[in-house]
Amino acid sequence: SREVRLKSRPVGMPQAGDFEVGSVELASPGEGQVLVRNRWMSVDPYMRGRMYDRPSYVPPFQVGKPLEGGAVGEVVASGSPDFKPGDLVMSMLGWREGFVAPANTLEKLPADAGVPVEAFLGILGMPGLTAYAGLLEIGQPKEGDTVFVSGGAGAVGSIVAQIAKIKGCTVVATAGSDEKCAWLKSVGVDHAINYKKGNLLEAVRAAAPKGIDVYFDNVGGEHLEVALELAKPFARFAECGMIAQYNNEEPAPGPRNLIYVVGKSLKIQGFIVTQFAGLRPQFIKDMSGWIAGGKLKWEQTVETGVDNAAGAFLKLFSGGNTGKMLVKL
Numbered sequence: 001s002r003e004v005r006l007k008s009r010p011v012g013m014p015q016a017g018d019f020e021v022g023s024v025e026l027a028s029p030g031e032g033q034v035l036v037r038n039r040w041m042s043v044d045p046y047m048r049g050r051m052y053d054r055p056s057y058v059p060p061f062q063v064g065k066p067l068e069g070g071a072v073g074e075v076v077a078s079g080s081p082d083f084k085p086g087d088l089v090m091s092m093l094g095w096r097e098g099f100v101a102p103a104n105t106l107e108k109l110p111a112d113a114g115v116p117v118e119a120f121l122g123i124l125g126m127p128g129l130t131a132y133a134g135l136l137e138i139g140q141p142k143e144g145d146t147v148f149v150s151g152g153a154g155a156v157g158s159i160v161a162q163i164a165k166i167k168g169c170t171v172v173a174t175a176g177s178d179e180k181c182a183w184l185k186s187v188g189v190d191h192a193i194n195y196k197k198g199n200l201l202e203a204v205r206a207a208a209p210k211g212i213d214v215y216f217d218n219v220g221g222e223h224l225e226v227a228l229e230l231a232k233p234f235a236r237f238a239e240c241g242m243i244a245q246y247n248n249e250e251p252a253p254g255p256r257n258l259i260y261v262v263g264k265s266l267k268i269q270g271f272i273v274t275q276f277a278g279l280r281p282q283f284i285k286d287m288s289g290w291i292a293g294g295k296l297k298w299e300q301t302v303e304t305g306v307d308n309a310a311g312a313f314l315k316l317f318s319g320g321n322t323g324k325m326l327v328k329l
């Protein structure tokens with residue numbers, strides 16, 4: 001079975017040479033273990049943080065060892081009464097074609113969910129819950145509010161934008177190409193702005209002349225300054241990610257206009273999706289209803305095979321994905 005390993009810790013922007021593909025022999029599963037053949041794996045920006053050797057909310061990846069991430073696979077052989085060959089399972093053992101793991105580290109997926117199974121890595125999985133929980137719990141959008149979301153055409157951002165529409169908000173989203181903006185318009189986003197063109201502050205100001213009530217931040221950097229500038233008093237900021245800063249070799253200076261937090265009484269809160277695991281039943285129920293009702297659409301960008309997995313990861317930083325970035329194994 002082949003796997004993708006961290007060859008060296010990236011300095012600045014990760015390079016293809018920071019990764020390598022190696023092989024391991026998989027033993028047959030012992031008692032309580034399951035042998036799984038991975039079918040889909042998730043490719044996520046947060047993995048960049050695990051490539052630094054520093055304490056964080058998840059331990060760092062180890063050089064020479066395989067990367068990890070969400071994956072959907074199929075049970076091939078089982079030493080556990082809870083799984084049988086053919087069962088679809090979710091694990092955190094992506095970035096490899098197969099693995100043997102204790103049964104209790106796997107989650108069985110429904111065979112008849114009415115969505116393609118890879119949706120459990122996207123809209124019905126971690127990015128979906130990130131969008132749902134971050135927007136609704138931290139952003140607290142009310143009908144008529146203006147919601148600004150950066151990284152709007154990504155896995156999380158595109159779901160944030162659509163849930164905000166479902167909640168009756170005006171949505172302003174940014175993305176890095178005209179094609180992505182056209183897609184966002186097609187799913188109901190009121191104002192889609194290509195942040196690579198023109199003046200971002202003036203474009204967002206024109207789209208939200210009365211200011212913004214909620215900012216869902218996927219990007220940090222200039223976007224965060226723009227949101228601070230245009231925030232209404234008592235606006236809520238859901239700090240989900242700051243991808244524009246993940247490859248900085250030195251910490252970037254903070255937003256130059258952070259002082260608005262005081263005068264505008266802003267509420268700025270970061271979060272990690274795992275803190276909202278308790279919302280999952282409600283999340284699945286709401287999302288399934290919205291999907292069935294045609295109110296939520298999603299895109300995915302698919303690369304194929306472990307040999308292309310590192311390249312898929314690199315593309316996250318150049319905007320090579322629309323919606324969820326996946327590798328089909």
Ligand code: NDP
Binds near residue numbers: 044153157
């Ligand atoms: P995306 O699908 O949004 O992929 C990343 C996107 O970021 C790219 O497609 C690119 O789109 C955009 N991007 C890359 N570099 C920059 C830059 N310098 N400036 C602006 N945009 C950039 O990824 P996810 O939806 O999986 O994740 C989105 C954010 O949410 C990330 O910051 C991630 O770390 C965070 N996250 C946080 C979680 C949490 O628990 N807090 C959980 C999951 C994700 P474009 O073409 O528009 O530039």
